[in-house]
Amino acid sequence: MAKAQSHYLCQSCGYQTARWMGRCPDCGEWASLLEERVTGERHGARRNEAPSGSSRATPITAVDSLALGRMSTGLTELDRVLGGGIVPGSFVLVSGDPGIGKSTLLLQASMQIALRDGVVLYVSGEESLQQTRSRASRLGPLSDRLLLLAETSLQIILDQADQIRPTILVIDSIQTIVSDELESPSGSLSQVREAAVRLMTLAKEKGISTVIIGHITKDGAIAGPKAMEHLVDAVVFIEGEGHQIHRLLRAVKNRFGPTPEIGVLEMTSSGLRELANPSEVFLSQRPSGAPGSVVIPTLEGSRPLLVELQALVAAPSAPVSRRVFNGVDSNRGILLLAILEKRLGLALSACDVYVNVVGGVRVGETAADLGIAAAVLSSARNLPLDPGLCVFGEVGLAGEVRAVPMAERRLDEAARLGLSHCLMSRHNLCRTMPDFSSLRVSGLSTVEELTERLERW
Known part of the structure; x- marks a missing residue:
């Protein structure tokens, strides 16, 4: 032995x-x-493995340049995030919080591909065949070309994939797969890394597009290793709050398409449904005439998105004032509160301040700075804002309002949704801007000017 x-x-x-x-x-x-x-x-x-004699270095000019043929997943929002669909032979990782909808998303996409394009092998290491079949029955019509395999052995999965040669191989999830050649338990770093390497080899050598589900840790990182992120061609995160129905697909890595790009879906009893107009959905329940509420045009990849940002400035509930930020970076939020206190004389250090982006959306760009400032100022002075107003721009430590990229796309989305007025950096206005007949655009240089404009209304 x-x-x-x-x-x-x-x-x-x-x-x-x-x-x-x-x-x-x-x-x-x-x-x-x-x-x-x-x-x-x-x-x-x-250790003794010899290099393959069939591998030879080739001049780049002698390599055929072929257009990447993509296969649609049947979900437009997922196709958008992947750059137009799944590339043959690609290796894709899908990750997100427990219960966020990873399995539902991939089972739904597998059913669509099986109905239209080819054979799909769906491997579940967490559910039985009957459980997967029961879940699939509520997502749509079934096809004989969707093959189910309830298995955790890496060797059996590779053998089945080699025999069937499916168009798409789905692994749910990589943490359940075990190689018999390792004595470590499932989910350990060695097992996850071994499974990822062997599946990547299968995808590249056989041309089988492989999509794996990866769990995340309590810190929000992909469980098992950063090494797995380096192996795959694309990493897609599913984001959303557990009590919210909206789900955001975000590509944080994509060798075959742009990043970061997002897709917006809605979780329903019959699976995930695409949102054709997410901006309208996010603003549909916005209160009218409420202080502290403002619309900000954010840009996710190439996609403009209008979301509602709310702020509440209240009397302190404890000896130490609280700062709560949901959907925006907390460090950036604290910095903006310090700027407003210094430049506008607001006594925010003696108040509790809460900032929230409605709908479970997370805004990571600095273009939301001016919107946060407007919402906090509106709440602190109990000053309702114009319902047709949107605000965007980066705020510097000196209180200056700086230009942000792709202002035209943001304004175009605001005009399409019927907003009437937009406050932005004056430096963006210096550039050539399209004429928006229904949207009045005003430029600001400092946060002091923001105070004057809001009080004027």
Whole structure:
């Protein structure tokens, strides 16, 4: 019997050592070093493996330039995030919070592809065949070309994929897959990395597009390793609050398309439904004449999106005032409160301040600065804002309002939704701007001017 070779591997960063330690010396995590065993045959085979003689270096000018043929997933929003569809032979990772809809999204896409384009092999390591069939029955019509496999053995999955040669292979999820050549438990760094490497090889050598689901940790990172993110061609995150019905698809890596790009879906009893006009949906329940409410045109990839941002400035509920930011960066929010207190004389340090982006959307760009400032100022002075107003622009530490990219797209979306007035940086107005007959555009240089404009209304 072959002798198993043992080492200890950090499940957070991949640090390897010959002896156990309570704390990883590389990343500092406690109790993250687990014992990994590899059989002697496999260890020797990897070490003595000879390079393939069929591989030869080729001049780049001698390589045929072929257009990437993409396959539609049947979900327009998912196609948008992937850059137009799934590229044959690509390796895609889909991740998100537990219960956010990862399995539903991929099962729904698998059903659409099976109905129109080819054979799909859906491998579930978490559900039985009957459970997957029951879930699929409420998502739409079924097809004989959608094949289900309830299996966790990596070797069996690879054998089945090699025999069937499906158009798409879906793995739900990578953390459940186990290689018989490793003695470590499922979900460990070694198992996840081994499964990812073998599946990537299958995708590239056989031309089978492979989509895997990856769980995330309590810190929001992809469970198992950053190494898996480097292996895949695209990483798609599904975002959303558990109590909200909206789901955002966000591409954080895509070798075959633009990043970051987003898609907007709505979770219903019959699966995920695409939103043709997400801006209208996000603004549909906006209160009229409420202080602290403002519309901001944000840009996600190439897509403009109008969302409602709300702020509440209230008397302190504790000796130390609270700062709560949902949907915007908290450090950026605290910085903006300091700017408003210094430049406008608002006594915000003695108040509780709450800022929230409605609908579970997360806005990461600095173009939301002026909108946050307008909402906080409106709430602090109990000053209702014009319902037809939208605001965007970056705010500097000196109180200056700076230009942001692609202002034309933001204004075009605001005009399309019927807004009447927009406040933005004066530096954006210096550039050539299209004429919006129904939208009046005003430029600002400082946050002091913002105060004057809001009080005038």
